[in-house]
Amino acid sequence: MVRDISRENIRYKLGLISISVDDLIKLLESKGVKNATAKTDTVEFDSLDDIKTNKALLAGQPRIYLEEAIISFERGWGAVSPRGDQPNGSSFAKSVFEELIMYKSPLDRFSESRIFGWTYVLIFIAFGWFWKPIAAKLDIGDNVNYTLDIIFMGYFAMFVTKHLWAGYSAFFRKVVYYRPVDGFFRRNIETIAVSAITGLVGLAVGAVGSGFIDKIKGLF
Structure with missing residues (x-):
């Protein structure tokens, strides 16, 4: 048969x-x-x-x-x-x-985006590794370098956000949940989680990025 x-x-x-x-x-x-x-x-x-x-x-x-x-x-x-x-x-x-x-949720879809996966991170790191000596030899202007630095910071901020949300979803969020009475915290748990993740990423990027902002201001 x-x-x-x-x-x-x-x-x-x-x-x-x-x-x-x-x-x-x-x-x-x-x-x-x-x-x-x-x-x-x-x-x-x-x-x-x-x-x-x-x-x-x-x-x-x-x-x-x-x-x-x-x-x-x-x-x-x-x-x-x-x-x-x-x-x-x-x-x-x-x-x-x-x-x-x-x-x-929008963050679920964002976290599944392949452009923020490890392959692209390694490409970014490799580009950054080779760009500095190339830029020095070609006498690339500071404006270009600072712009690229900001792009790098933005990308890595989104990369960190993606993996923090994936970690939250994997270890804390129930796939199927039951809320008989939604209190303030339960109604807004994802908003609170997003705010916390955004805050952590913002602090990290701000600590690294403040030096770049000061340099940009010094050009004008």
């Missing part, structure tokens, strides 16, 4: 994401899901009604088992995969994936 397993290898990767239990339930119901089971590290749910009744227990990194797809909410490694024995599994999994990624 020959069986098609091509659909079993499809994974629509979610990357960084955070969604509330209530929004997840609404999404599933909008897709016509009636039968669903779920599992966390400590609890199993036998039906969608079980999930609705015990929303707080689903918070964390659950796996949702649907008739046509499986949703895995692992930190940074989550994915939606079709079930291999379902003919419409691939299209259904893709439609669920497209709905889920709408819940990515």
